[in-house]
Amino acid sequence: MNRDELYTIAENWFQENNWKPFTFQKDTWKAFLQGKNGLLNAPTGSGKTYALWFPIILNYIKANPRYKTNHKKGLKAVWITPLRALSEEIRQSAERVAADLGTQMTVGIRTGDTTTKERTSQKKQMPDLLITTPESLQLLLASKGYEKIFKDCTAIVVDEWHELLGTKRGVQMELALSRLKTISTALRIWGISATIGNLEQAREVLLGTDPEVLENSVLIKAKLNKKITVKSIIPKKMETFPWRGHLGLHLLEDIIPILSASKTTLLFTNTRSQCEIWFQKILENHPEFAGEIAMHHGSINKETRAWVEQAIRNANLKAVVCTSSLDLGVDFAPVETVIQIGGPKGVARFLQRAGRSGHQPGKESVIYFLPTHAMELIEASALQEAVKHTVVEDRIPYLNSYDVLLQYLTTLAISDGFYPDEIYAEVINTFCYQALSKEQWQWLLNFLVLGSQSLQTYDEYKKIEIEEDGKFKVNNRGIAMRHRFQIGTIVSDANLTVRYQKGGYIGSIEEFFVSKLSPGDIFTFAGRNLEFIRIKEMQVHVRNSSKKTNKIPSWMGGRLTFSAQMSELLREELYKASSPNSSKKGKLSAELISLKHIFDKQKEESIVPKPSEFLIETFKTRDGYHHIFYPFEGRFVHEAMGSLLGYRISLLSPITFSLAFNDYGFELLSDQEIDLQQVLDNNLFSTDFMLSDLQKSLNATEMARRKFRDIAVISGMVFTGYPNKGVKMKHLQSSSQLLFDVFRDYEADNLLFQQAFTETFEHQLEEGRLRLALERIAQQEIVWKACQKPTPFSFPIITDRLREKLSSEKLADRIKRMTALLTKK
Incomplete structure (x- = not known):
């Protein structure tokens, strides 16, 4: 069957359903059937699923002219979804196309929710089309004889690639793809992504750095003008x-x-x-x-x-x-x-x-x-x-995640084993590990076989054995079993399940919230008021309660910060409000017009900064001397910049600060006044020595120590426990801290130890953005306003600091009194 006949099959199907295929769908079919790899950029709800299921199934029809009567079983395509919740929907689309086109293709799902019975039957006979998650794909690579499963696979589709890019799950995908490319010579790799700023780079991260693979690839954009x-x-x-x-x-x-x-x-x-x-x-x-x-x-x-x-x-x-x-x-x-x-x-x-x-x-x-x-x-x-x-953020990919690579190598070693030279050649073709040197590779191999230099006397860190022919293999069943339980890169605070005392599962909450509860405390969860009874075997036992409460579980994921693009847009809007003609109709949005009274009040005591200005406000209250800076760069950058400036000021005169910050700016509060002019004359915002000053100012070691816990878990140095018998978070914390201290004192060149610092600066403190912000401020005129009292811009920052000390009722009363004083004529 030639390509035109295949397109006709697809177009007829659309016609029967009273639809018309979009140009981007046809372009994807064409590129796929020509054997190309690619990235499809399309909004949700535009039919992107059909853009790829169709060519996968048409390709099978083309290779098997007697497809209606003579079905060849075996895995033909894998669809990766970052969310288990999406798999059912993807399955329905695949089954519909496969059945309507008269094929006998089967569709299966394999995620953390798949039953043991279903997994066992998949082991005997894989479905033709498999929908799975990055973690479940790694588990397949950890099973013996995985090469046989994937050898005839013709396509891997990574859905919602923008969600995986810039995370360690994305790195996990890069490594899996590097292996599957070798096993299956006919493999086409496709990603589907919503709009992100760096689409070209997103394609390169997905496909790897091999020029041949990249040349044979396309970036297809759906031009749908969605209002x-x-x-x-x-x-x-x-x-x-x-x-x-x-x-x-x-x-x-x-x-x-x-x-x-x-x-x-x-x-x-x-x-x-x-x-x-x-x-x-x-x-x-x-x-x-x-x-x-x-x-x-x-x-x-x-x-x-x-x-x-x-x-x-x-x-x-x-x-x-x-x-x-x-x-x-x-x-x-x-x-x-x-x-x-x-x-x-x-x-x-x-x-x-x-x-x-x-x-x-x-x-x-x-x-x-x-x-x-x-x-x-x-x-x-x-x-x-x-x-x-249509201004959208970039997603910054990870580089040199040694922890993910160690986990992956252990995965290969517990299935069929691996030969280092063969795997090194594959790994350095990924985006993440393109700069991995032979020396670093050797260090990682030594780490798996001997444990790190400082831990060589402990057998538990020696996981892999080298066989006579040079193959790296795990032969210990206990090590293999523990590793399978821990495959994955999402490390969160330990989750505890919430159950009624008489049974009945409600959901899960994080250990750090539960650890603050005493028996009898009432909290709201899943829309119900629950009384906390006790914790037993990683379960929180509760009963319904009719009492009112203001305790709501908080989750660690609640700290969001502005993206760089969002910060820039925000500054531009503020600058509009600062110009004298801004109140003229048509210049300002309805939102900014509604804030006129705030901007007017701000101008009474201070200014609304222009593009060429950087504002610093100082004033005194009963809490002490407030020094407020407004970079408008998001809370992560402000946390780093506040610590950096606090440290630099303390070098000029011994002074201690407490720091408060939000997305708009940060406050340094002290019990003595700073000579701000002296500070500004000393090149406070310079990027010189920024990294070493930051390390000294922020207790970077403490932050890296927290980051190291995740690295220790992902790399397999610390075991999180068997299902329902998890290791308590405080034990995990203490064992990873112990390792961190050993490496700091005896083995500072340990790659995992160094990775903790790199990730702290690059991903948590956004060091690159901090540098750019300091360079921008250095070009601006610094406007220092010595104010008599707090301004509307400073108010959210100073009240945020009070939040730490006061209960919500007391806080509301205190703020009411403060506001009454400030609004007095």
Whole structure:
């Protein structure tokens, strides 16, 4: 069958379903059938799944003319999804195409949710088309005879590649692909990605650095002009001194008409605790929504999540309060409206969420922005600009993740073993390890066979044996079993399951939250008030309670920061507000106009900085001397910059500071006044010696020590325990800290020890962004304003510091008194 005949089969199918294939779908079919690799850039809800299932199945038809009667069993394609929740939907699409085209192809799913029975039957006979996750793919590579499973595989599709890029799961994928390329000579590799800033680089990371593979690849962009409408919910009454902490609940009544007017609405919150509170409050104030509103976040049990997803598809729910657990690809045609509560901190995340509404080709997406405090309206205005000009973030890929490589090599060693020279040639063709030297490779091999230099006397670190022919192999069953349990790169705080005392699974919460509870304490979780009874074998036992509570589980993932693009857009919006003609109609967005009273009050005491200015404010209150800096670069950069400047100032005169920061700026608070002029004359913002000053200022060793825990777990140095018998987080912490201290004192050139520092600076402190921010400030005129009292811009920062000391009721009272003083005429 020639290519034209194959295209006709596909186009006829679309016709029968009253659809018309998009150009990007046809382009993908063509490139795939020509044997090319590629990256497809398409928005969710545009039919990207059919863009790749079709050519995979058509390719099988082409190779097997008697496909209707003579079916050749065996794995032909693997579809990787980062989220288990998406696998069912992908399976339905694949089965529909395979059945409608008259093939006898089978479709299977293999994720953490797959039953043992299903896995065993897959072992005997793999499905033709397999949907799996990065972790489950690694587990397949850890099974004996894996080469036989994959040898006839013709395609690997990595869905939602933008979600994996810039994470260690992405590195895991790079390594798996480097192996599969060797095993299956006919393999085509494809990625599907939503829009990111560095699409070309995303393709290179996916396909590796082999020039031949890259030359035979394409980047296909879906040119679908999807209309996105952003509407801000602007409060009728707005405070002049905004502060963080309202969760946006004062605008609850404003969203009720929106919920009533739409078929289904998704309300996105940034944290799981905020999700729990909003769900409770809507039901409290509007009991008529009972049975029509649900909640969805990653810690709620799988059955409940699946039920909610199905109820959205069936249009049985009026509203769902959710977190990023519904960000990705699940196809919900009935969703008409999305409400984003609080700043999403990044353009890509905002666009992704907007795309959940009007989730069909040609439909308009409508997203409402609900600010939790007045300053977030500047973010809303910046997001309007981002949507207009399609400004999206880059995803920065990892380099030299030695921990992931050690895990991968152990995986190969427990299946069929490996020959180092063969695997080294594959590994250095990946993007992540393109600069891996022979010496570093040898160090990693020694580490697996002997343990590191300083641990050679301990047998537990010697995992791999070298056989006579030079093959590296794990022969110890205990080591192999432990390794299989620990495959993966997502290391979070230990999760404990929450169950009723009489049985009944509710979900999971992190150990650090539970460790603060005493028996009898009431907390809200999964929409219920629960009384904490005890912890038993990694389980939290609870019972229902009718008592009220303000304890909501918080999760470590709740600390989001501005992306570089978001920071830049935000500064541009602020600069608009600073220009004298800004109040002229047409120049400013509705959001900025609504903040006029805040900008006016800010100008009374200080300034709204222009593009050429960098603002520093100082004033004294009963708490001490406040020194506030406004880089508008996001909280991670401000944490680093605040520590750096605090350290540099202390070199001039002995002085100690407490640091507070948010996405707009940071505060150095001390009990004595700084001579700011002397500080500025001493080149405070220089990038010279930045790295060494940062290391001294931030207790970088402590941060690297925390980072090392994850590295120790991923590389397999520390075992997290068997299922339901997990090792307590404090034990993990202490064993990884012990190793960290040993390496620091006796083996500072240990690659894993060094990796902890690299990751701390590059990924946590965003050292590159800090450097660029300092260079930008060095070009600006520094405007120092000695103010009599706090300004509207400084208010959210100084009140955030009080939050650490005061309960929420006391904090609200204190802020009320502060605001009354500041607004006195």
